[in-house]
Amino acid sequence: METAAAADPAGIVEVSSEAELRELIGEPSSHAANKTRHRLHDLDRQWLAHSPFCVIATADTQGRCDVSPKGDPAGFTHVLDDTTLVIPDRPGNKRLDGMVNLLGNPHVGLNYFLPGRGDTLRINGRARLLRDAPFFDELIVKGNRPRLALLVEVEEVFYHCSKAFLRSQLWNPETWQPDALPSRARIVKGVEAQEMPLAELEQHYGPRYAEKLYG
Structure with missing residues (x-):
């Protein structure tokens, strides 16, 4: 069985102690x-x-x-x-x-x-x-x-x-790209429920989805 270390890419340098971590990052302010x-x-x-x-x-x-x-x-x-x-x-x-x-x-x-x-x-x-x-x-x-x-x-x-x-500019609307990835329905179709028709998933996650939040 391959170990995690054997699978690491070349050049990885791991931190293995708190002392090493503190030496690298330093101490917090008071x-x-x-x-x-x-x-x-x-x-x-x-x-x-x-x-x-x-x-x-x-x-x-x-x-x-x-x-x-x-x-x-x-x-x-x-x-x-x-x-x-x-x-x-x-x-x-x-x-x-x-x-x-x-x-x-x-x-x-x-x-x-x-x-x-x-x-x-x-x-x-x-x-x-x-x-x-x-x-x-x-x-x-x-x-x-x-x-x-x-x-x-x-x-x-x-x-x-x-x-x-x-x-991250998380709250800056100019950085938002909600359509950069497939819709929730298409993600479910791709990785969670491949057997379900896309049209059915789109209907489930469509505008009426918000009506079922407390149901």
Whole structure:
């Protein structure tokens, strides 16, 4: 069986220790090193109240990772107190990759976005899966009462600067090229469901797709 090292292209030089990594990159500034907090500030609450989107990072018991996007109307994350928040789950593809990970490894990383902003709010903690709680009634959107929610016990909170967004020009409409790649229907046809007629897929992912977000 061929090893990963044998498959590496010629000329690769790997970093193999934290000491080597620090020698290469250096130490963080005192501000960056000490900006982590352990409770939500009022500014964090304001950010969560205006954020319509986050990505959730999990890993299974063997360290294999998953990152899942979550989106809802702004303020979808429900803050119970300064160390506890709740994220409702909405209808999806039912793979439940991140949910299954959390059953064996409760550590979770969250990154909250505000459209047009380059900085992001990062929260790390431990999550539990809830199938019901009194506050589920406050999580209803368009008649959808979630069947699951993540309760996250906050351990770390900090803001991340905007360099990645500035470099990528993510929010600059002049850089957007949504038609540079085939449509979602054609991608599904090419790599996920080759047996399905393209016309059927185009109808599924067409204008009416948005009508089924909470159904």
